[in-house]
Amino acid sequence: MSGNSIIRFENVTQKYEGAGTVLNNVSFELQRSKFYTLLGPSGCGKTTILRLIAGFIKPTMGDIYIEGEIVNDFPANERQVNTVFQDYALFPHLNVFENVAFGLRIKKLKGAEIELRVMEALDFVNLPGYEKRKIDEMSGGQRQRVAIARAIVNDPEVILLDEPLSALDLKLRTEMQYELRDLQQRLGKTFIFVTHDQEEALAMSDEIFVMQAGEIQQSGTPMDIYDEPINRFVADFIGESNIVDALMIDDYRVRFANQEFECVDKGFNKNEKVEIVIRPEDLHITRIDRGQITVTVNSQLFRGVHFEISTVDEVGNEWLVHSTKKVEVGSRVGLDFEAEAIHVMGLNESEEAFDARLEAYGAAGYEK
Amino acid sequence: MERQAMKSNSTNPFYLVPYYLWIILFVITPIALVTYFSFFDISGNLTLDNYRNFFSSVYLRLTLSSFWYAFLITLISLLVAYPTAYWLTKTKHKNLWLLLIIIPSWINLLLKAYAFIGIFGLYGPANNLLASIGSERLQILFTDFSFIFVSVYIFIPFMVLPIFNSLDRINPALIDASRDLGASSWTTFTRVIFPLAINGVKAGIQVVFIPALSLFVITRLIAGNKVITLGTAIEQQFLVTQNWGMGSTIAVFLILFMIIIMMITGEKGGTLNGKVK
Ligand SMILES: Nc1ncnc2c1ncn2[C@@H]1O[C@H](COP(=O)(O)OP(=O)(O)OP(=O)(O)O)[C@@H](O)[C@H]1O
Numbered sequence: 001m002s003g004n005s006i007i008r009f010e011n012v013t014q015k016y017e018g019a020g021t022v023l024n025n026v027s028f029e030l031q032r033s034k035f036y037t038l039l040g041p042s043g044c045g046k047t048t049i050l051r052l053i054a055g056f057i058k059p060t061m062g063d064i065y066i067e068g069e070i071v072n073d074f075p076a077n078e079r080q081v082n083t084v085f086q087d088y089a090l091f092p093h094l095n096v097f098e099n100v101a102f103g104l105r106i107k108k109l110k111g112a113e114i115e116l117r118v119m120e121a122l123d124f125v126n127l128p129g130y131e132k133r134k135i136d137e138m139s140g141g142q143r144q145r146v147a148i149a150r151a152i153v154n155d156p157e158v159i160l161l162d163e164p165l166s167a168l169d170l171k172l173r174t175e176m177q178y179e180l181r182d183l184q185q186r187l188g189k190t191f192i193f194v195t196h197d198q199e200e201a202l203a204m205s206d207e208i209f210v211m212q213a214g215e216i217q218q219s220g221t222p223m224d225i226y227d228e229p230i231n232r233f234v235a236d237f238i239g240e241s242n243i244v245d246a247l248m249i250d251d252y253r254v255r256f257a258n259q260e261f262e263c264v265d266k267g268f269n270k271n272e273k274v275e276i277v278i279r280p281e282d283l284h285i286t287r288i289d290r291g292q293i294t295v296t297v298n299s300q301l302f303r304g305v306h307f308e309i310s311t312v313d314e315v316g317n318e319w320l321v322h323s324t325k326k327v328e329v330g331s332r333v334g335l336d337f338e339a340e341a342i343h344v345m346g347l348n349e350s351e352e353a354f355d356a357r358l359e360a361y362g363a364a365g366y367e368k
Numbered sequence: 369m370e371r372q373a374m375k376s377n378s379t380n381p382f383y384l385v386p387y388y389l390w391i392i393l394f395v396i397t398p399i400a401l402v403t404y405f406s407f408f409d410i411s412g413n414l415t416l417d418n419y420r421n422f423f424s425s426v427y428l429r430l431t432l433s434s435f436w437y438a439f440l441i442t443l444i445s446l447l448v449a450y451p452t453a454y455w456l457t458k459t460k461h462k463n464l465w466l467l468l469i470i471i472p473s474w475i476n477l478l479l480k481a482y483a484f485i486g487i488f489g490l491y492g493p494a495n496n497l498l499a500s501i502g503s504e505r506l507q508i509l510f511t512d513f514s515f516i517f518v519s520v521y522i523f524i525p526f527m528v529l530p531i532f533n534s535l536d537r538i539n540p541a542l543i544d545a546s547r548d549l550g551a552s553s554w555t556t557f558t559r560v561i562f563p564l565a566i567n568g569v570k571a572g573i574q575v576v577f578i579p580a581l582s583l584f585v586i587t588r589l590i591a592g593n594k595v596i597t598l599g600t601a602i603e604q605q606f607l608v609t610q611n612w613g614m615g616s617t618i619a620v621f622l623i624l625f626m627i628i629i630m631m632i633t634g635e636k637g638g639t640l641n642g643k644v645k
């Protein structure tokens with residue numbers, strides 16, 4: 001609970017009539033001026049967390065702190081938080097200027113100051129000269145900028161963004177990812193960004209919360225989560241991965257595909273059942289006699305930057321490989337990888353146990 | 369879908385025949401007849417006297433009082449219907465409640481009027497109630513009060529329905545957005561909800577004010593001869609005085625007033641409820 005903490009959830013549970021428990025005992029703490037991402041599949045409770053922070057709903061159980069103060073009973077209009085909604089929710093009866101000015105008019109600022117700040121905000125999101133436009137005369141990307149301008153013009157400490165990019169095409173989306181990240185750094189405010197796109201989350205965030213079914217599975221920097229997923233769900237959700245059943249023979253020794261390999265993980269029981277992850281880009285295709293396992297190529301897809309090659313080993317494990325070189329479908333090849341590429345995951349390990357194990361033994365490449 | 373519909377419209381006007389037939393038979397013909405009759409006096413001579421008469425003080429006062437009563441009826445209906453519609457959108461079984469409010473409008477107007485004669489009569493339940501709290505029995509029937517009360521009762525469903533529809537269509541995220549930007553519930557109402565539902569209010573005003581201008585059944589039965597409106601005047605000219613020409617002239621003006629009101633309260637196209645992209 002450092003002085004830099006801006007939002008804290010303490011054992012928050014949210015139940016809806018008819019939908020059961022939507023958030024289950026969620027606790028986390030967010031620091032000022034960082035870019036956070038809530039990542040998870042549809043219906044896992046991302047929007048619910050934002051609605052709890054914004055104050056549209058009250059938690060069924062637990063406490064929510066903003067700037068150290070319990071805000072459970074504060075209505076939305078009394079919170080220093082502004083939202084960019086999933087469908088933007090711009091006011092159709094007001095033009096762009098009045099949409100952005102809405103919050104300032106509520107605060108009863110002087111006309112000249114409102115004008116100044118609205119223009120500044122529109123400049124900030126690259127929409128100067130659009131203030132007289134009607135909302136239905138704006139494109140999806142422009143609406144999204146209006147929605148962002150409408151939020152930042154109020155100078156809130158926290159800005160909540162609910163999948164603001166989901167309606168945009170890929171090119172505009174990538175462009176807006178840069179812009180949003182840049183905006184957050186220029187403003188120096190806390191952004192909480194919701195997405196179910198893992199690449200977006202990895203590219204933009206200081207810290208990612210991976211959620212599933214109303215629980216936070218893992219939180220950490222994009223690198224932590226990519227390199228050290230806590231379980232199958234996270235590994236699978238964050239990027240493509242090869243997940244294979246394995247046996248932890250001893251510290252630094254793991255057995256899968258009928259062979260024993262050296263690895264960098266430890267802290268498990270001897271002969272404990274585990275799973276290992278190897279990312280497709282960490283697998284290299286080579287001659288059979290140089291490879292560590294031998295596989296048969298099943299299929300091959302050209303993905304632009306690389307080939308996506310699906311292979312199967314002698315015991316039936318599937319291995320997905322990303323390679324810049326073509327191979328022949330049906331051929332037998334060797335797969336080579338380094339000890340660091342193997343990441344071992346305990347079965348049903350909680351985030352606390354996972355962190356404790358890493359801390360106690362200090363896994364390679366993991367700093368915290 | 370749309371293209372198909374357009375195609376069938378342009379290549380097969382046959383489908384529109386019943387529609388045009390209906391319009392010609394029941395809209396254009398009556399209006400043409402009424403206009404035609406308005407140029408004849410009681411003995412069948414072509415004349416403009418009817419129009420001159422309409423601008424005499426008697427008919428102008430009649431018009432004014434018609435407008436005044438219609439205005440009161442519309443205003444009171446609106447004041448009752450708006451909160452009702454608003455509350456309806458918040459209830460759980462809104463369609464059930466809506467149905468309960470609308471059902472009375474299916475009952476014949478005469479039946480309802482007679483029911484009120486019973487209720488408001490000198491020895492009816494309303495006066496019984498007054499008597500039981502020690503008050504004198506009052507003449508409720510045949511007063512302005514009873515006329516307006518019964519009219520409002522009859523028109524309320526017609527006011528509730530369009531207002532409910534436009535309130536219900538407002539995207540709830542807009543209300544969240546307003547609260548999020550610091551607006552209290554009242555400010556949210558005045559700056560977001562009310563402007564977005566204004567078309568429903570206009571439609572409600574239209575469907576109440578226009579019929580209220582030409583009321584005559586309620587006027588006759590509930591207000592007796594205390595209240596004379598354009599509606600009762602037309603009825604009187606046709607059925608009592610047998611002056612079809614004058615009756616038609618008043619009807620022509622009534623139609624003109626209706627057109628003007630529809631133009632004032634008409635929607636300028638496009639919906640503003642926030643759900644239509
Ligand atoms: N008002 C509500 N009443 C009942 N159930 C609700 C309500 N709002 C959300 N839910 C349920 O809560 C669960 C989580 O919803 P939430 O909107 O937080 O999901 P999400 O992670 O934002 O999903 P998406 O990516 O599809 O937006 C869903 O199963 C949803 O059906």
Ligand SMILES: [Mg+2]
Pocket residue numbers: 046047048086162
């Ligand atoms: Mg959502």
